[in-house]
Structures are given as structure tokens and as C-alpha cells.
Amino acid sequence: MASLDRVKVLVLGDSGVGKSSLVHLLCQNQVLGNPSWTVGCSVDVRVHDYKEGTPEEKTYYTELWDVGGSVGSASSVKSTRAVFYNSVNGIILVHDLTNKKSSQNLYRWSLEALSKDSSPTGIIVSNGDYDREQFAENSVPLLLIGTKFDQIPENKRNDVLTRTAFLSEDFNAEEINLDCTNPRYLAAGSSNAVKLSRFFDKVIEKRYFTRDPSQMQSFTDRRRFNFKSLHSD
Secondary structure (H helix, E strand, O other): OOOOOEEEEEEEOOOOOOHHHHHHHHHHOOOOOOOOOOOOEEEEEEEEEEOOOOOOOEEEEEEEEEEOOOOOOOHHHHHHHHHHHOOOOEEEEEEEOOOHHHHHOHHHHHHHHHHOOOOHHHHEOOOOEEOHHHHOOOOOOEEEEEEOHHHOOHHHHHHHHHHHHHHHHHHOOEEEEOOOOOHHHHOOOOHHHHHHHHHHHHHHHHHHHOOOHHHOOOHHHOOOOEOHHHHOO
8 A cells, every 4th residue: 555656636725615524524524623724735635546447447536635724824834834735636625605705715725835926815806806827837627515514594595505605606616515414425436526537537547547637627717706796695
């Protein structure tokens, strides 16, 4: 097992959205009993079977780098965080479905990681859109995960999921919504488990099997980011 090839996946999002609980669930298949604030970065490893059930099946290590902090942190903190953004093969963007601001901040988190810029807010132009031209060459696979799904009242779920669907479109990423305290959301064979496996396959594909990375479509090939959809009630 020690000789397995590996990929590096960042887990990004605001403090308190449940990144540590998510990583523990993904890597240990267990609920994290007493989650605490992540200082700096915490790394855990998930074993993933690439193209499971096919002749091409191969086992890989997927390193999940849980990066702590806030997009509102001082520039010195952001600069320190930038060391975690080197040699990234994929990014999981995590937001709290009960906290609209955490969804909005995913744009800044992605820009910070993909540009390795200690001051990502400087990329916002005056009309509230992001200048995506700076990331035209990006091909890092992305996955969007919404947490605390269980805390959304039944009569509000359609509204919340409609709003967050814009995120999935903007990032050109599949979307998973779950409760980190309930492993059944990632049960084998479930739609969420399939999406997760597909994401890790894509990360491995790009890292080890894609000869021309420019052929990989990125979220920057789509329309400009716009906060209007996230600000609507």
C-alpha cells in the first residue's frame, strides 16, 4: 500500500461549515464526534479505487487537505495559506446550506486557491462579477458539497437548493448535499457516492492519464461569476 500513487485535493470553505467533519466522514467512514477549529491545514487520506469494476481499476491515495481560516483573514494569513495551494489536483468547495454567505464566499476561496493570490478580493470588478479571464487555463476538477442539509426546514429546501444550483452551474461542478453526522448520505450505490467517485476518478484522470490538460473543461470556460443569483431570496 505504501507504493500507491496519490493525488492532492484541497477542501476549502468558511470556518464552521463542517470541512473537518466532512473529511473525517470521507476518509474514515465515521462521524467526527468532537469537531474542532482547524488551524493551518489538516491532512487525511482516503483510499479510492479508480474506475472500480472495470479492467482499468487501480487503487490510489487521495490526500484531502482541510485548509482552515477565513477569506476575510489578514493578508499575512492568506499568504501563509498559499503554501497549501501548490501542486493541487482537485478542489472540494464546501458551504453551509443554512448560511448564504458561506455559499457566496466559495467564489473567493476558489480564486484564492487557483490564483495563489494572497489578496483575491482584488480580482472583483466594479459590477460585482469576477474577471474569469485570469483563469482561462485552469483545468482543476471541482466538486461542490453543501453541508447541514438536515437543518433546512422541509418547506425551505426547494428554495435553498434552487439558489445553490447556480453555484454548480458557475463552477461547472457536480453538487452533493448532505449531513456530515449521517453516513447514509454517502452510502455505497447512492447518487452522492456515485458523484463522489466520479469526481475522484476525474482528479486521477487529469493527474495521471490526461496528456493535454487544455482539453479538460474548467469552470472558467463558462460564463462569468455573478452574485445576483445568490443574493436573491
